[in-house]
């Protein structure tokens with residue numbers, strides 16, 4: 001039985017999808033204005049694992065993700081610059097080219113981390129009409145008002161506004177910044193449609209019943225998720241930074257429009273820090289998956305490292321820990337490379353592994369169980385069968401055999417031994433093998449096959 005933590009109830013709940021066979025999942029995708037770093041990618045690996053776990057429970061999954069290529073301002077509360085226009089200026093490219101460049105970078109990173117692509121990927125700019133339609137429904141129902149800079153959602157008309165964030169409205173008021181947008185009625189109100197400033201030609205703008213402008217960031221996720229998954233769906237994922245504004249606003253506008261519950265389970269991933277600090281370019285600790293690869297690491301070692309921290313816990317990335325993860329992954333693959341062909345697995349370990357992943361996706365525990373299996377006394381063919389099953393969720397490509405780099409002096413011994421064996425001087429060749437073993441390596445001779453070198 002799968003159990004997941006639901007931010008809505010702040011508790012671990014039994015997962016019961018709306019439809020007993022089909023599960024609908026929406027993930028907030030990247031805003032494609034700059035590089036996606038290893039902190040962003042941790043979340044997408046988390047989503048990938050969640051989808052794999054749900055599929056392993058026998059459900060058919062429809063996974064939808066958006067690409068935000070318009071409307072995301074530098075502040076989540078509708079102030080500041082448009083992130084896309086800002087990115088375009090920074091890289092000296094058009095907004096459209098920036099979107100293409102960083103969407104590609106995102107999917108390249110995803111592929112390197114063995115993240116399965118969502119079933120549906122939609123761009124905000126391809127769904128402008130859907131967003132306009134949704135704003136019109138909200139307008140007809142009386143949830144909107146107009147200011148000089150856009151159409152706003154009136155949060156005072158939606159009494160359950162703080163249901164997800166559990167925030168105290170009074171505290172929020174006390175902490176509110178004074179530079180609230182002119183004409184906004186409540187500090188939590190948010191833009192559904194922003195007008196282009198007079199005299200300014202934006203690279204991305206559209207006509208609408210309210211005038212030329214562009215949609216707000218929050219409305220895109222409501223419009224695109226409901227269009228693809230219906231007014232109520234099972235799981236919505238995102239980072240913990242989305243809880244107080246983005247997802248809270250998504251719930252308000254979706255439920256105001258449909259009069260139905262928007263999402264059954266809200267899943268939020270925690271952040272990643274580097275050496276105990278927030279990642280930022282100014283601190284020089286900003287890394288993409290490609291950067292990691294250029295430093296000689298296997299991107300799947302990063303995936304392995306992600307799995308060692310539960311998705312609801314903050315993770316601290318260091319190169320030392322990545323090195324440890326890479327060694328563990330290499331070691332695992334080299335052990336497996338010596339195993340017999342998979343056959344009839346170990347039910348005991350498979351059962352424990354399933355229990356761990358079904359316990360709110362406890363991957364650190366699942367990984368520990370996989371290692372326990374590897375070190376167990378079961379025959380290797382049984383261990384291989386079970387481990388490959390586990391790898392369908394781990395996604396570490398464990399059957400990818402490592403090329404072992406042998407130090408020069410060991411290679412000399414191996415060649416010497418080979419020569420002695422050809423001369424059938426087996427006593428001497430066994431002595432050389434003893435020396436090889438003392439250096440931490442071993443040779444395996446299989447009939448008709450090239451001698452295999454393994455680490456011991």
Ligand SMILES: [Zn+2]
Nearest residue numbers: 028029221246
């Ligand atoms: Zn979103």
